[in-house]
Amino acid sequence: MGVFSFIKNAGAKIFGIGKTDAEEASEASAAKLKAEAQAAAKLEETINDLQLQVENLNVHIDDDRATITGAAYDQATKEKVVLVVGNSNGIAIVDDQMTVEHVQPEAQFHTVVSGDTLGKIAKTYYGNAMKYPVIFEANKPMLKNPDLIYPGQVLRIPTLD
Known part of the structure; x- marks a missing residue:
């Protein structure tokens, strides 16, 4: 008999079984968009649960990039929202x-x-290790315990009054 060559993805078009590369790519793209939308919604929920005051909050995720829009109550709230989003797994920018x-x-x-x-x-930052509560307070409610920080985490360091 021998070995025969066929067009790998033609079967889906002819018999209606399987999927072409384009169909698989389209489904993968749709699944990625859905996962990104779910992650964005979860981040918005987390920000609201932390009672960070942002009017018209919107988080949009595209791959490892998150875009945040809305009106934050103050600069500290804005920075905390950025940290909540940026310190999330999968977000690089x-x-x-x-x-x-x-x-x-x-x-x-x-x-x-x-x-x-x-x-x-x-x-x-302050020249005094005993000023650590300032940093802890500035990163609440994301930090629950001053002894629980981890490498790679980004923290707010506010100016001293």
Whole structure:
């Protein structure tokens, strides 16, 4: 008999079984869009559950990029929303397009590395390790315990009054 060659994806068109590459790609794309929309909705729910005040909040996810729109109550709220979204698994870039109703000075951001503690971070930014509660409070409600931070996490470091 021998070996015969066939067009791999022609069967779906002729017999109505299986799927062409284009059909599989279309279904994969639709599934990805659905998953991104669900993740965005979950982030919006989390932000609302944390009682962060943002009017007309909208989170849109495209691959590893999240875009946030809405009107944040103040600068601290805006920064916390960015951190909630950015510190989520799968998000590498946050495009912050929020406006702020009550303008305040912007905080600095610190990416936690292995061995960091809030005390060490406070010593670096404020010159006093005992100022760690300022950083802890600035990152509530995302932080529940000052001893539970992890490498890669991004924290707000507000200016001292």
